[in-house]
Amino acid sequence: MLVKVYGSAVFGVEATTITVEVNVASGIGYHLVGLPDNAIKESSFRIxxxxxxxxxxxxxxxITVNMAPADLRKEGSAYDLTLALGILAASQQIKSSKISDYIIMGELSLDGGLQPIKGALPIAIKAKEEGFKGIILPIQNVKEAAIVTGLEVYGVSSIQQVIRFFDKDIPLERTEINTREEFYNNLEHLEHDFSDVKGQExxxxxxxxxxxxxxxxxxxxPPGAGKTMLAKRLPSILPPMTLREALETTKIHSVVGxxxxNVGLMSQRPFRSPHHTISDVALVGGGAYPQPGEISLSHNGVLFLDELPEFKRGVLEVMRQPLEDREVTISRAKFTVTYPSSFMLVASMNPSPSGFFNDPDSPHSSTPVEMQRYLSKISGPLLDRIDIHIEVTPVPFDKLSEERKGESSVDIRTRVTAxxxxxxxxxxxxxxxxxxxxxxxxxxxxxxxLDEASKNLLKIAMERLNLSARAYDRILKxxxxxxxxxxxxxxxGAHISEAIQYRSLDREGWLG
Known part of the structure; x- marks a missing residue:
């Protein structure tokens, strides 16, 4: 008997429906075709x-199982539940009348329990687009999929529940979420606040x-000046995410699990801070089966690179194109995947290998040659893509010991949003x-x-600081x-003057 069951594969941040055709006939053998990877081939033992x-x-x-389209590579263990139900229906151990109305996904444990899957949100979106009645998936992913309205979403914890649903018409508990209400309720929750920062106005x-x-x-x-503390609080003053931005961000995070x-829609802007030992593939995305990298996980949020010169130069250089185009395209022989990567780059660095720059009280010092070698780890073209360069000085004791709190993130966010x-x-x-x-x-x-006075002011700055054409555009922005x-x-003119001050690394004599 031939039965068709439906699953889904995720490529980039979009899903593609997979038709799992199971045919049980006389004879012996188990044949799985349709370009499955090793994890899918091993599914027979779990099933x-x-x-x-x-x-x-x-x-x-x-038993012959075909995963169509057969020329599309399938990967991962999320097809276990799909294959198992197809085999049960094709061997007439359960009814198959309703099985084609649902997208069914889940990784099986040996006792029949279900493990969470990746990409539940794009899978649910695709299921709705293609007119499926509902989606059945592990209970751990149910809130994520329930973001999609107009689709029956059922979270299950074991294969036994799914079998009873199809074979004995025992209903499953449907999960429904008021996406807008949940999103707006969590929008104002701020983990960090600028009022905690002393001084540094x-x-x-x-x-x-x-x-x-x-x-x-x-x-x-220098170390201890508060660079990391300030960077971590930047998301708290960014404008609240829109519903569209939240959906985009959640899709990307869903793809990589x-x-x-039990979290549905992401309501806070992401803040990613990878270690300086990160590889270029981990940063921009890629691999044999392309996955989003840190810059895509930072989409609509902040990517913080602490101690920028410590990152490998090759890793930093691959960021140049995504910083301009705000998307990453990964090409393979048979397909191309594009991930969005519209993020704010926040970088920090010490001004010298010792960490102290022209500080007469410091026991450490670096020669101009050492400092130049240290700074040369960052290429000019990459620095040109950073709009604002600012020096952070240590906070004096009298500021640190002040009881008065600084301006809160909520107040700053109000001006930013306006x-x-x-x-x-x-x-x-x-x-x-x-x-x-x-x-x-x-x-x-x-x-x-610009008016004439502002043009003249900018012209003098360009000539004295030897700024590039890209730096000129950054100052105007x-x-x-x-x-x-x-x-x-x-x-x-005052706006131009202030913007010019924020190009510290372009100034002649910055190295002392």
């Missing part, structure tokens, strides 16, 4: 044990500008641009027009953001 431990049998006949101002315009920023200062158990609303209105006719950092050259010329924070329609 046999799971069925036996639940009082069912693996038929001793000729000028650095907070930089972080506010960076957040308002989506600008990349690098913090340069990074969604926490500036973002101006930018959203400005770029409403362009689907690819949402904030100032995303402007291309044409848009910079249109929205960053930052100046536009500073003007937006003041709700100013035009860029003024």
């Amino acid at each position: 046999v044990a799971a069925l036996q431990n639940n009082s069912y049998k693996f038929p001793g006949k000729k 000028s650095i907070k101002r930089c972080m506010e500008i960076a957040a308002a315009g989506g600008h990349n920023i690098i913090l340069i200062g 990074k969604i926490k158990e 500036a973002r609303h101006l930018q959203t209105s400005r770029f409403q006719n362009n689907e690819k641009v949402h904030y100032n950092a995303q402007m291309n050259v044409k848009q910079i010329r249109e929205f960053c027009k 930052v100046a536009r953001t500073i003007a937006d924070l003041e709700a100013s329609e035009h860029i003024q």
Whole structure:
């Protein structure tokens, strides 16, 4: 008897429906075709044990299983439940009348229990698009899939529950979530707050500008100056995620199985901080079966690279294209996958190998040659793609011992959100641009027009600091953001002056 059961495969951040055709005929043998990987080939052992431990049998006949489309590579153990139900239905041990109405996914334990799968959200989205009645998957993934409205989502903990549902019409408990209500309820929960930071008012101002315009920023200062503390609080002043951004972000994290158990839609912007030993593939994504890297996991959030010169130069260089295009394309012989990677880059570094720069009280010092060698680990083109360079100095004792709390993240976020609303209105006719950092050259010329005094000021700075054409554009973008924070329609000389100050690494004599 031939039975068709449906599963799903995830490529990039999109799912593709897989038809599992199971035919049981006279003879002996188990034949699994359709480009399965080793994890799927090994599924027969898990299925046999799971069925036996639940009082069912693996038929001793000729079983042929085809996973269509047959020319598409399938991977992972999430097809165990799909294959097991197909075999039971084809061998007439259970009814098969309703089985084709559902997408069925799950990894089997030997006792028939179910383990969580990856990519539940894109699978559920595809199931709804293709008109399936519902989706059956492990209970650990049920909240993630239930984000999709108009689809029956059933979370199960064992194969026995699924068998009873199809064979004896014992209903499963449907999971329904009010996506909007849950999303907006969790939106204001902030883990870190800028009110915890003592002093550093000028650095907070930089972080506010960076957040308002989506600008990349690098913090340069000695150990203990507060670089990491400031970076971790940046997501708390970014505008709250929109529902569309939350769905995009959740899909990417779902594909790599990074969604926490019993969590549906991600409501907080991601903050990723990879170690400096990370490989280029782990950073940008890839592998034999491409997976998103850290820059895609940072989509709509913050990627923090602590001690930037300690990262391998080759790893940093592969970020140059994603920083410009805000997406990563991974090509293989038979397919191409594109992952979104619109993130804010926040980097930190010591100004010298010892960590102290021109500090007469420090017992450590570095020669100009050592400092130059240290800084040369970061290429000029990469630094050009970072809009704001700012020096972070240690906080004096009198500031550290102050009882008074600083300005809260909520207050700063209010100003940032207001500036973002101006930018959203400005770029409403362009689907690819949402904030100032995303402007291309044409848009910079249109929205960053200067008066004569501002032009002269920028010209002097360009000549004295020997800035590149890309640095020129970065200054204009930052100046536009500073003007937006003041709700100013035009860029003024003061805005240009402040933006020029945030190009520390371009200044001649910075090495002392």
